[in-house]
Amino acid sequence: MELTAIELTKQYGTKTAVDHLNITLSNGVYGLLGANGAGKTTLMRLLCDIQTPTSGKITLDGKRISEMGEKYRNLLGYLPQHFGYYPDFTPWDFLLYVAALKGLSEKQAKIKAAELLEAVGLTKESRQKIKTFSGGMKQRLGIAQAMLNNPHILILDEPTAGLDPKERVRFRNLISAFSKDRIVILSTHIVSDVEFMAEEIIMMKSGVILHFGKPQEITAEIDGQVWECTVLSSHAEQYTETLNISNLRNTENNCTTLRVIADYPPMENAIQVQPTLEDLYLFYFKGANE
Amino acid sequence: MxxxxxxxxxxxxxxxxxxxxxxxxxxxxxxxxxxxLQNMYAFDGVSNEGRGKTAVEIDKSIAAKYEGVLTDKKIQQIMSDFKLTHDLHGMNAQYFYQNATQSAAFARFSDMNGNWNGDSISDVFGNEEIQVGYVNGWLNTSHxxxxxxxxxxxxxxxxxxxxxxxxxxxxxxxxxxxxxxxxxxxxxxxxxxxxxxxxxxxxxxxxxxxxxxxxxxxxxxxxxxxxxxxxxxxxxxxxxxxxxxxxxxxxxxxxxxxxxxxxxxxxxxxxxxxxxxxxxxxxxxxxxxxxxxxxxxxxxxxxxxxxxxxxxxxxxxxxxxxxxxxxxxxxxxxxxxxxxxxxxxxxxxxxxxxxxxx
Known part of the structure; x- marks a missing residue:
């Protein structure tokens, strides 16, 4: 299965959210990284066919998704960044409703809903009204609804937002088990989530793709530009203003270890270290509106 | 679906x-x-008077007396049965209300003083056959x-x-x-x-x-x-x-x-x-x-x-x-x-x- 965007452009008035984007996605987990306003959500909506591109097209195995209609949507699962819900519905009702929308029979819907509520840890709360749920619980319900129809294309916009560390681990495992022979696209600000789950990274800025590849390939972009150096804790603050620092760690003897992204050693005691995805993210998006 | x-x-x-x-x-x-219902009023022209459910019963019993097709004879009888016995002090008798049947007759066949205005059934209703009965309740319901x-x-x-x-x-x-x-x-x-x-x-x-x-x-x-x-x-x-x-x-x-x-x-x-x-x-x-x-x-x-x-x-x-x-x-x-x-x-x-x- 190949999902392809060809010269894909989306403009809102004079603002270009996605700019002549070309990409081909086959089975695998893709992590979409970018600052706010980079065009990630717009790209996801275009891939879901809930927004019409200004120009360009999206095809699935050569067929335009906009012309595939129900056939395409039958393959799709989507978790939007902000999704509405019916306050008086229970998660059980909500999943049965979405299952009906997805064309599952009542019997299939009940089996799948129970299975997914268990998978996202909401079995006990399945008869409570959604309006009583915390943000994290709603998010888990959103993840469950996206997976109801065993989608071949799963698009998740900020799936880990609001989840606590334990839930994030549960989510990672769920996606890992689910992703075989499917296209999974997820966007998040939590770079470590992408690092753990994604086989390939799509880094976006201003509607265009900056990098597309495996994490180790794209972090190679800043090989030799990540340094660690130790300074007195009392001086650490002033370095944050002058250097591009990806991490600060307090150590013994009132010292702080700084992780710095720079073309040259930022100070004499600086040691070159292996770049991570987070370093790359900060390299590109330092100062961007997060 | x-x-x-x-x-x-x-x-x-x-x-x-x-x-x-x-x-x-x-x-x-x-x-x-x-x-x-509570605003309904009826007086049978003799002694019975009431409001609400009583008024409905009085109106029904009066309507029953004249039930069937409306004729000139029935009009004369209604005009006579409910003839005014007191001075209206200038009020138009067509608007005088004792009960539903009396009001229906007076509104169309009375002059200002409560006497027959000379109109016949055919003058008022043409060739239409008018069935008389207690319509007040249903028309109010409809309203x-x-x-x-x-x-x-x-x-x-x-x-x-x-x-x-x-x-x-x-x-x-x-x-x-x-x-x-x-x-x-x-x-x-x-x-x-x-x-x-x-x-x-x-x-x-x-x-x-x-x-x-x-x-x-x-x-x-x-x-x-x-x-x-x-x-x-x-x-x-x-x-x-x-x-x-x-x-x-x-x-x-x-x-x-x-x-x-x-x-x-x-x-x-x-x-x-x-x-x-x-x-x-x-x-x-x-x-x-x-x-x-x-x-x-x-x-x-x-x-x-x-x-x-x-x-x-x-x-x-x-x-x-x-x-x-x-x-x-x-x-x-x-x-x-x-x-x-x-x-x-x-x-x-x-x-x-x-x-x-x-």
């Missing part, structure tokens, strides 16, 4: 606002019926239902305005990316809206009818509305039809009103991003016809009365002259409702399916 319709019905009917509104309209029905049906149409708008616009708050993301989101879901919403509107209309109409049956019984249903008390003389339906026919037409018009309102509201619900705006605009469109300064003599009036507002306000549409076939003009409300519903279905489905999620 059945499953989707069930969910959509639940979303429309079981919201707190919808349930409160339905309860409120039923309460309004009770209040109107009870207050109408009250016009008020209730107006409130009901606003409740239908309130319930249906969020059908599409309510989804634009975020659930549209999920609906429109699901297999049937752009097809069967929209159809299910339309069907559920129509079912809800018809069900609630049936409930309210049935409730009022049952309440009236309990108070007034079945007497008068086969009697002509033309021989009704003074308050129904001016601005009322000018055709020789029975109370039962009025109620049947009113029920039909209640349904056409519900269907028409549903069609219009669905379009606005799919068009407006906010349910409040969808409600306000739909309600404004519904009420707008009464603001138009079009006199009843204008040919445009015949079109205006086909708007859903006038379906629920049955008198205007039932008063338009009959068609050549002898059918009441109000029958045109049916094709109007069907057209508005078809347009509402097509446009709202299209708007929702093409909606760009933001």
């Amino acid at each position: 059945k499953n989707l319709i069930k969910f959509e019905l639940r979303k429309i009917i079981t919201t707190r606002l919808a349930l409160i509104s339905i309860a409120a309209v039923l309460l309004l029905s009770v209040i109107l019926s009870v207050s109408t 009250n239902m016009a008020k209730i049906l107006f409130a009901l149409s606003l409740i239908i708008i309130l319930m249906i305005a969020p059908v599409f616009s309510g989804e634009y708050g975020g659930v549209d993301n999920i609906i429109l990316t699901s297999r049937y989101g752009k097809t069967k879901c929209a159809t299910a919403k339309v069907i559920a809206s129509l079912i809800s509107a018809l069900l609630i209309t049936l409930l309210v109409f049935g409730f009022n009818l049952l309440f009236a049956l309990m108070i007034y019984g079945t007497e008068g249903l086969n009697c002509s509305i033309l021989f009704a008390p003074q308050e129904f003389v001016e601005g009322y339906i000018p055709f020789n039809i029975t109370c039962a026919t009025v109620l049947k037409h009113q029920l039909l018009l209640a349904f056409t009103s519900a269907v028409s309102v549903t069609g219009i509201t669905l379009i606005l619900s799919a068009f407006c991003k906010s349910q409040l705006i969808a409600f306000a605009v739909s309600a404004a469109i519904h009420i707008m016809p009464i603001m138009l300064p079009i006199p009843e003599t204008s040919s445009l009036y015949r079109l205006i009365v086909l708007m859903p507002f006038y379906h629920s306000q049955y008198i205007s549409i039932l008063s338009v002259e009959q068609m050549k076939s002898g059918m009441l003009y109000a029958i045109w409300a049916i094709p109007v409702a069907v057209i508005l519903m078809v347009i509402g279905t097509v446009v709202s489905r299209r708007l929702f399916a093409k909606h760009q999620v933001s």
Whole structure:
């Protein structure tokens, strides 16, 4: 299965959210990284066919998704960044409703809903009204609804937002088990989530793709530009203003270890270290509106 | 599809606002019926006098004395039975009220002093055969239902305005990316809206009818509305039809009103991003016809009365002259409702399916 965007452009008035984007996605987990306003959500909506591109097209195995209609949507699962819900519905009702929308029979819907509520840890709360749920619980319900129809294309916009560390681990495992022979696209600000789950990274800025590849390939972009150096804790603050620092760690003897992204050693005691995805993210998006 | 319709019905009917509104309209029905009953007065011209249920019984017994086809002889008898025995101090006797039958006769056959004005049955009613009986209760019920049906149409708008616009708050993301989101879901919403509107209309109409049956019984249903008390003389339906026919037409018009309102509201619900705006605009469109300064003599009036507002306000549409076939003009409300519903279905489905999620 190949999902392809060809010269894909989306403009809102004079603002270009996605700019002549070309990409081909086959089975695998893709992590979409970018600052706010980079065009990630717009790209996801275009891939879901809930927004019409200004120009360009999206095809699935050569067929335009906009012309595939129900056939395409039958393959799709989507978790939007902000999704509405019916306050008086229970998660059980909500999943049965979405299952009906997805064309599952009542019997299939009940089996799948129970299975997914268990998978996202909401079995006990399945008869409570959604309006009583915390943000994290709603998010888990959103993840469950996206997976109801065993989608071949799963698009998740900020799936880990609001989840606590334990839930994030549960989510990672769920996606890992689910992703075989499917296209999974997820966007998040939590770079470590992408690092753990994604086989390939799509880094976006201003509607265009900056990098597309495996994490180790794209972090190679800043090989030799990540340094660690130790300074007195009392001086650490002033370095944050002058250097591009990806991490600060307090150590013994009132010292702080700084992780710095720079073309040259930022100070004499600086040691070159292996770049991570987070370093790359900060390299590109330092100062961007997060 | 059945499953989707069930969910959509639940979303429309079981919201707190919808349930409160339905309860409120039923309460309004009770209040109107009870207050109408309590305001009823009757005096049999001899010694019996009363209000409320007693007045109804007095009126019924008087009407029973003259039941059957109205004749000149019966008019003379009524004029004599209820002849004025005291000075009205300048008041027009046509407006003098002792009981429903007396008022019906005096309004048409009395002069200012309460004497026969010289008119015969054929002078007043032409060749029409007028069935006499106790029509007061049913005509009042009919009047009250016009008020209730107006409130009901606003409740239908309130319930249906969020059908599409309510989804634009975020659930549209999920609906429109699901297999049937752009097809069967929209159809299910339309069907559920129509079912809800018809069900609630049936409930309210049935409730009022049952309440009236309990108070007034079945007497008068086969009697002509033309021989009704003074308050129904001016601005009322000018055709020789029975109370039962009025109620049947009113029920039909209640349904056409519900269907028409549903069609219009669905379009606005799919068009407006906010349910409040969808409600306000739909309600404004519904009420707008009464603001138009079009006199009843204008040919445009015949079109205006086909708007859903006038379906629920049955008198205007039932008063338009009959068609050549002898059918009441109000029958045109049916094709109007069907057209508005078809347009509402097509446009709202299209708007929702093409909606760009933001």
